[in-house]
Amino acid sequence: MKTDGANTHTRRALSELRKRILSGELPGGTRLLEVHLAEQLEVSRTPVREAMSRLAEEGLLERVSSGGFAVRSFTAADVIDAIELRGILEGTAARLAAERGVPPERMDAFFDIVARLDSCFPGAAGEDLDFERYSELNAEFHDALARLPGSRMICEEVGRATSLPFASPSAFLPDRAAPDAFHHSLQLAQEQHRRVAEAIHAREGARAEALMREHARLARQNLDYILSQDRSLRHQVPALSFLVG
Amino acid sequence: MKTDGANTHTRRALSELRKRILSGELPGGTRLLEVHLAEQLEVSRTPVREAMSRLAEEGLLERVSSGGFAVRSFTAADVIDAIELRGILEGTAARLAAERGVPPERMDAFFDIVARLDSCFPGAAGEDLDFERYSELNAEFHDALARLPGSRMICEEVGRATSLPFASPSAFLPDRAAPDAFHHSLQLAQEQHRRVAEAIHAREGARAEALMREHARLARQNLDYILSQDRSLRHQVPALSFLVG
DNA sequence: CCCTAGAAAAATGTATTCATCGCGGTGAGG
DNA sequence: CCTCACCGCGATGAATACATTTTTCTAGGG
Numbered sequence: 001m002k003t004d005g006a007n008t009h010t011r012r013a014l015s016e017l018r019k020r021i022l023s024g025e026l027p028g029g030t031r032l033l034e035v036h037l038a039e040q041l042e043v044s045r046t047p048v049r050e051a052m053s054r055l056a057e058e059g060l061l062e063r064v065s066s067g068g069f070a071v072r073s074f075t076a077a078d079v080i081d082a083i084e085l086r087g088i089l090e091g092t093a094a095r096l097a098a099e100r101g102v103p104p105e106r107m108d109a110f111f112d113i114v115a116r117l118d119s120c121f122p123g124a125a126g127e128d129l130d131f132e133r134y135s136e137l138n139a140e141f142h143d144a145l146a147r148l149p150g151s152r153m154i155c156e157e158v159g160r161a162t163s164l165p166f167a168s169p170s171a172f173l174p175d176r177a178a179p180d181a182f183h184h185s186l187q188l189a190q191e192q193h194r195r196v197a198e199a200i201h202a203r204e205g206a207r208a209e210a211l212m213r214e215h216a217r218l219a220r221q222n223l224d225y226i227l228s229q230d231r232s233l234r235h236q237v238p239a240l241s242f243l244v245g
Numbered sequence: 246m247k248t249d250g251a252n253t254h255t256r257r258a259l260s261e262l263r264k265r266i267l268s269g270e271l272p273g274g275t276r277l278l279e280v281h282l283a284e285q286l287e288v289s290r291t292p293v294r295e296a297m298s299r300l301a302e303e304g305l306l307e308r309v310s311s312g313g314f315a316v317r318s319f320t321a322a323d324v325i326d327a328i329e330l331r332g333i334l335e336g337t338a339a340r341l342a343a344e345r346g347v348p349p350e351r352m353d354a355f356f357d358i359v360a361r362l363d364s365c366f367p368g369a370a371g372e373d374l375d376f377e378r379y380s381e382l383n384a385e386f387h388d389a390l391a392r393l394p395g396s397r398m399i400c401e402e403v404g405r406a407t408s409l410p411f412a413s414p415s416a417f418l419p420d421r422a423a424p425d426a427f428h429h430s431l432q433l434a435q436e437q438h439r440r441v442a443e444a445i446h447a448r449e450g451a452r453a454e455a456l457m458r459e460h461a462r463l464a465r466q467n468l469d470y471i472l473s474q475d476r477s478l479r480h481q482v483p484a485l486s487f488l489v490g
Numbered sequence: 491c492c493c494t495a496g497a498a499a500a501a502t503g504t505a506t507t508c509a510t511c512g513c514g515g516t517g518a519g520g
Numbered sequence: 521c522c523t524c525a526c527c528g529c530g531a532t533g534a535a536t537a538c539a540t541t542t543t544t545c546t547a548g549g550g
Contacts, residue, residue: 008510008511008533008534009533009534010533010534033500033501033502034501034502035500035501035502043534043535044534044535044536045502045534045535045536046533046534046535046536047533047534047535049295049502050294050298050533050534053295053298053299054298056302057301057302066501066502066541066542066543067501067502067503067541067542068501068502077396078396078397078398081396081397081398081399082398084337084341085337085398085399085402088333088334088337089333092329092330092333096329151322151323151326152323152326153323153326153327153330154326154330157330157406160405161402253503253504253540253541254503254504255503255504278530278531278532279531279532280530280531280532288504288505289504289505289506290504290505290506290532291503291504291505291506292503292504292505294532295503295504311511311512311513311531311532312511312512312531312532312533313531313532
């Protein structure tokens with residue numbers, strides 16, 4: 001059978017399954033049956049198996065003891081702990097970068113990301129805030145931070161901690177529907193970005209670590225807000241739509 | 246074809262491959278060829294694939310971009326960072342347990358492990374130190390600590406950080422060949438065990454965290470000692486025999 | 491009425507075969 | 521002599537048939 005375009009059957013199955021899990025179409029706890037999925041996706045069991053195996057690596061599926069896979073289910077407490085863990089690990093990345101030192105070029109590149117983030121905010125002219133660009137640069141900032149210590153183990157560990165959708169640094173950017181809190185929250189976040197970069201540059205490890213831990217708390221704050229609202233709201237947030245409860 | 250005994254072919258392939266990787270028989274960077282391994286293990290490619298997939302989850306293999314797997318290679322710096330990460334995460338487990346509180350029964354059980362560790366040391370009667378038992382209880386202590394906060398995410402993250410052989414809490418227990426340093430090192434470790442339990446009980450989160458971070462440094466100290474010795478020594482240490490360099 | 495043992499159904503585990511992709515060697519042309 | 525295209529080999533990707541295990545349903549006995 002021909003593999004359509006650049007994508008193998010495994011890749012198609014992978015993204016299709018991921019989509020169904022994240023959308024909540026496959027709720028937590030659902031046992032995934034190879035035959036059934038193979039029929040639905042119109043491929044054989046082999047690529048389905050391969051895709052499920054990779055989703056288990058991602059943390060979206062769990063292996064069932066008797067064989068096969070089930071959709072992992074996450075509670076609100078799991079989301080909170082995942083955010084806490086991200087703060088811990090990004091804090092560690094920041095501290096190690098400070099303690100071990102960062103080559104000037106890489107430090108410059110890091111400051112540059114902060115500067116570009118600054119430029120997303122409205123200036124005296126009163127333009128709009130460029131939310132799309134902020135979001136992208138925010139992801140870039142967190143990615144660059146993980147690489148700053150120049151350690152493969154750190155980078156991978158931070159990567160894993162941020163791989164689940166609700167643990168991603170961009171998961172709970174503040175809600176644009178509430179302009180005031182929204183703007184304030186983003187400015188606070190950016191202030192923390194700047195201070196972390198400064199702290200790393202000044203080799204202030206403990207400060208850099210504490211700042212990144214607190215930075216993650218912003219995500220938790222936004223999460224708490226969303227959870228306190230009507231349940232319908234949390235189904236509009238992609239990272240939460242597949243939560244149990 | 247019949248599956249021999251209680252083990253499936255996948256399981257056999259899994260442990261056989263793991264053995265070959267850890268023993269250094271398959272050095273880091275080696276590309277694993279399905280056909281070749283299937284012949285050697287006298288099974289078909291299917292269970293070999295499955296086994297490789299699981300070893301990738303364990304972190305012993307990495308997926309090659311063009312498809313297939315290669316043995317992951319670790320440098321001394323990777324080992325150091327892995328130990329550091331274990332300290333960070335176990336420290337977090339200790340801090341969270343302290344901050345969130347631990348039910349009395351579980352706290353009692355935790356103290357009991359510490360007490361049993363105490364009983365491994367020679368008393369006034371001057372018996373021998375029970376190294377085997379200490380080693381087992383040490384593993385039990387670290388496992389129990391990871392569960393203390395009652396958080397699945399924390400427990401799993403600590404589990405991953407300790408899953409690589411050289412990151413395990415039992416990886417670099419001091420060398421029995423050097424009795425003095427050996428005994429001193431173990432007593433210091435046990436003192437830290439005791440203090441961590443106390444700190445958690447007293448809800449002293451920061452202290453508990455700092456103690457566990459320092460506790461992991463004992464492993465690094467023993468690692469440094471081993472690495473400073475003749476190269477032949479590090480091939481006697483199972484957790485290091487498959488390192489590059 | 492419940493519990494258990496056994497058989498049937500359905501799921502995963504495994505082998506085999508074919509298809510497709512990537513890479514390296516080789517030869518012709520510039 | 522260098523470059524590029526093509527071919528062939530060897531690898532993984534995928535499909536399918538078969539084996540084994542797990543689960544479930546049912547019938548029988550306590």
